[in-house]
Amino acid sequence: MNNFGRILAVAPPCAAQQQQARGMATLKAISIRLKSVKNIQKITQSMKMVSAAKYARAERDLKQARPYGEGATAFYDRAEVKSTEEKPSKLLIAVTSDRGLCGAVHSGVARQIRNELAIDDSNTKVVCIGDKSRSILQRLYSKNLILVANEVGRKPPSFLDAAKVADEIAKLDFQEGKIIYNKFKSVVSYQVSDLPLYSLDAVSKAPKISTYDSLDDDVIKSYMEFSLASMLYFAMKEGACSEQSSRMTAMDNASKNAGEMIEKLTLTFNRTRQAVITRELIEIISGASAL
Amino acid sequence: MSSWRAAGLNYVRYSNIAANLVRQALKPELRAAAAKRDDSSVRLTPWKDGKPNRSAAAASE
Numbered sequence: 001m002n003n004f005g006r007i008l009a010v011a012p013p014c015a016a017q018q019q020q021a022r023g024m025a026t027l028k029a030i031s032i033r034l035k036s037v038k039n040i041q042k043i044t045q046s047m048k049m050v051s052a053a054k055y056a057r058a059e060r061d062l063k064q065a066r067p068y069g070e071g072a073t074a075f076y077d078r079a080e081v082k083s084t085e086e087k088p089s090k091l092l093i094a095v096t097s098d099r100g101l102c103g104a105v106h107s108g109v110a111r112q113i114r115n116e117l118a119i120d121d122s123n124t125k126v127v128c129i130g131d132k133s134r135s136i137l138q139r140l141y142s143k144n145l146i147l148v149a150n151e152v153g154r155k156p157p158s159f160l161d162a163a164k165v166a167d168e169i170a171k172l173d174f175q176e177g178k179i180i181y182n183k184f185k186s187v188v189s190y191q192v193s194d195l196p197l198y199s200l201d202a203v204s205k206a207p208k209i210s211t212y213d214s215l216d217d218d219v220i221k222s223y224m225e226f227s228l229a230s231m232l233y234f235a236m237k238e239g240a241c242s243e244q245s246s247r248m249t250a251m252d253n254a255s256k257n258a259g260e261m262i263e264k265l266t267l268t269f270n271r272t273r274q275a276v277i278t279r280e281l282i283e284i285i286s287g288a289s290a291l
Numbered sequence: 292m293s294s295w296r297a298a299g300l301n302y303v304r305y306s307n308i309a310a311n312l313v314r315q316a317l318k319p320e321l322r323a324a325a326a327k328r329d330d331s332s333v334r335l336t337p338w339k340d341g342k343p344n345r346s347a348a349a350a351s352e
Contacts, residue, residue: 129333138341142338142341142342143340143341145338145341146337146338146339147335147336147337147338148335148336148337148338148343149333149334149335149336150333150334150336151332151333151334152332152333154332155330155332157333158328158329158330158331159328160307160329160330160331161331161332161333163303163304163307163331164331164333164335165333165335166303167301167303167304168335168337170301218293218296221302222301222302223302225301225302225303226302226303226306228303229303
């Protein structure tokens with residue numbers, strides 16, 4: 001009754017005819033829908049397999065890349081490097097990739113940067129590694145973008161990639177910076193973290209730089225160049241590993257959801273089919289009894 | 292000042308060139324595996340005033 005009322009409201013003149021046409025069409029429509037959901041499930045399942053394999057490799061690589069990042073941050077901690085400027089010109093580096101369909105890895109990094117820019121965006125520049133962070137940040141803060149690196153994420157990041165980016169970043173003028181990346185914790189979790197960057201000036205004026213022996217300006221300069229590249233490398237590896245693990249979970253969930261949807265659709269499909277058969281039988285029987 | 296810096300290289304470039312030479316000097320059976328570590332696909336585009344600065348990108352390459 002209720003249903004009938006709704007149909008009346010939509011199309012009063014030919015309600016009966018419409019309902020008949022609709023019943024036939026839904027059967028077809030449901031089967032088309034069912035097929036497409038099944039295809040999507042197949043795709044997400046194979047994407048999950050692919051990212052599981054890539055993840056295994058990324059995690060192995062990450063173990064080897066960790067010392068690079070830890071070494072560099074340990075140096076900054078021990079020497080107690082602090083920024084000397086009152087209002088430093090800042091540089092934020094977003095480490096993401098070009099590829100989507102991996103949960104919230106990219107938006108997490110972008111959100112962190114947006115929060116920092118929301119406080120003060122006058123003297124801050126942004127470097128985007130990966131198209132995803134670029135497309136998110138471009139909308140609101142395109143003026144702050146200074147360098148974009150793409151073609152990241154198709155292959156596992158190499159040190160040469162990081163070196164190229166570091167080379168360009170070293171040319172930029174900044175007094176303090178942050179590399180914002182996803183730190184891989186376990187297969188199911190990652191956390192947005194940052195690595196600090198300082199200018200040459202801040203490092204050579206650090207209060208405890210004398211902990212390190214026989215440093216002259218040349219050595220510090222070389223080390224700064226190397227540490228920037230190695231921290232980028234570390235951040236890119238961490239990011240790649242989190243991305244693959246997150247894609248794995250995302251695709252697993254997508255397959256599960258598709259499975260649920262398939263169940264529901266199969267049920268409605270069968271019910272509708274039965275209803276059509278029953279109606280046809282009723283029509284035949286009542287037609288026969290009318291004779 | 293070291294000679295490589297005088298030639299306009301920075302430390303990362305200098306060490307990459309050195310690493311490349313080491314890879315080339317490897318025995319053939321190890322060289323193939325090492326060559327895989329020696330590729331990079333990243334592309335860089337400088338941005339200015341909210342737009343990609345393509346001409347500068349072409350100039351730097």
